[in-house]
Amino acid sequence: MKILAIECSASPASVAILDGNKLLANAFVNVKLTHSQTLMPMIESTLKAAKININDIEGFAISNGPGSFTGVRIGISAVKGLAAAKKLPCAAVSTLYAMAQSYCDTDCIVCAVMDARCNQFYNALFDIENGKITRLCDDRALLGNELLEEIKKLSQSQHKCVIIVGDGAALFYKTACDIKNVKMAHQSREFQNAVGVGYAAIESFQKGEILSPSELLPFYLRLPQAERELKMKKENEKS
Numbered sequence: 001m002k003i004l005a006i007e008c009s010a011s012p013a014s015v016a017i018l019d020g021n022k023l024l025a026n027a028f029v030n031v032k033l034t035h036s037q038t039l040m041p042m043i044e045s046t047l048k049a050a051k052i053n054i055n056d057i058e059g060f061a062i063s064n065g066p067g068s069f070t071g072v073r074i075g076i077s078a079v080k081g082l083a084a085a086k087k088l089p090c091a092a093v094s095t096l097y098a099m100a101q102s103y104c105d106t107d108c109i110v111c112a113v114m115d116a117r118c119n120q121f122y123n124a125l126f127d128i129e130n131g132k133i134t135r136l137c138d139d140r141a142l143l144g145n146e147l148l149e150e151i152k153k154l155s156q157s158q159h160k161c162v163i164i165v166g167d168g169a170a171l172f173y174k175t176a177c178d179i180k181n182v183k184m185a186h187q188s189r190e191f192q193n194a195v196g197v198g199y200a201a202i203e204s205f206q207k208g209e210i211l212s213p214s215e216l217l218p219f220y221l222r223l224p225q226a227e228r229e230l231k232m233k234k235e236n237e238k239s
Contacts, residue, residue, distance in 0.1 A: 001205060002177040004043070004057045004082070005198035008035040008075040009067025009095040010114060010167040015039070015046045016194035017057075021202065025050035026137035026195050035074045054082065059210075061201030063192065064092040066122040066139055067114060072218045078216040090109070090211045091201035096124035099165045100133050101196035102189040108161045109136075111151060114192075115168035119144045122168070122221055148175050155181045167191055171208075175236070 002024075005016045013035045016026035025174075027042045047053060062079045065072045083090050096112040103110050108131055114122040120143055125136040142150075155162055158181070164173045165185040173184045184190075204210065 001058045001202075002052065002056055003061055003198050003205070004047075004054075005058045005061035005194040005201060006039070006043075006075050006079060006190050007063045007095070007098065007194040007197045008039060009063050009065060009192060010069045010151055011068075012167065012191045012193075013038050013042065013071075014192075015042045015193035015212055016198045017046055017050045017052070018195075018198040018202070021199075023195060023198070024052070026193075028191075028193060032193065035071055039074065039078055043082075055086075057082075057088065059089045059091065059201070059205060060213075061091045061194075061197050061204075062216065063095040063098050063197045064216065065095055065174075066116075066141070066221045067095050069218075069220065072220075076216050076218055080213045080216055087212070089205070090213055090216055091204035091209065092211055092216055092219070093197050093200040093204065094124070094139055095192055096122065096139050096166070097133075097135065098128070098196035098200045099192050100126040100128065101129055101199045102165065102185075102193065103163060104131050104133065104199075106163075108163050109154060109158055111147075111154075111162055111164050113147070113164060113166045113168040113172045115171055116141055116222070121147055121172060121181055123147055125150075129158075137232060139219075139221060144172065144175060147172065151182060152179055155179050165190065 005074045008211040012030040014028040014042040110126040128133045
């Protein structure tokens with residue numbers, strides 16, 4: 001099954017094409033351009049590199065959150081548009097779970113973190129043993145000090161290395177760098193990537209956890225800023 005995977009939940013954007021477990025081609029950019037500018041050209045160039053066209057694609061995969069509200073919406077809209085024409089199946093993958101795919105070759109604990117601003121991080125923890133990923137908690141939004149205390153306890157109870165991964169990794173690692181058995185992800189595997197989305201999606205397709213294009217929805221751990229401000233304004237008016 002040929003899958004086209006997209007990841008644009010934060011500043012970086014990436015595209016990958018897989019044929020079963022074989023990675024055919026992928027592209028990654030981390031530049032100051034909006035995903036609406038970079039995504040479609042990346043898809044076209046990745047298809048060309050894989051020596052296939054869009055009609056050869058049999059399924060789509062997208063990281064549907066958590067992440068940037070705008071980035072997640074752009075990615076989902078792109079997949080909806082591409083998949084709808086041929087009514088192809090889609091897989092929606094947790095951004096945080098997709099990050100853990102990058103360390104399937106390492107026995108470790110992956111601490112996936114995304115910068116949610118205001119000293120908050122979107123986070124999930126995963127135990128990796130012999131290539132198998134076991135989720136240790138649900139995707140959540142935590143304050144930096146809350147996550148730090150959890151990582152301290154985890155490092156004391158586990159003999160494995162805790163690897164900090166994601167677009168929020170560098171920021172969080174500043175406070176966690178002195179904790180035993182905690183290290184920063186290597187630069188080549190630091191950021192979320194469509195390759196991880198693709199491999200996570202293979203599991204979804206195998207389990208029959210597929211969606212139609214119209215069923216694709218973003219997964220947010222908190223309301224967008226505009227909605228939060230409106231909610232706060234209404235609460236203030238009542239008081």
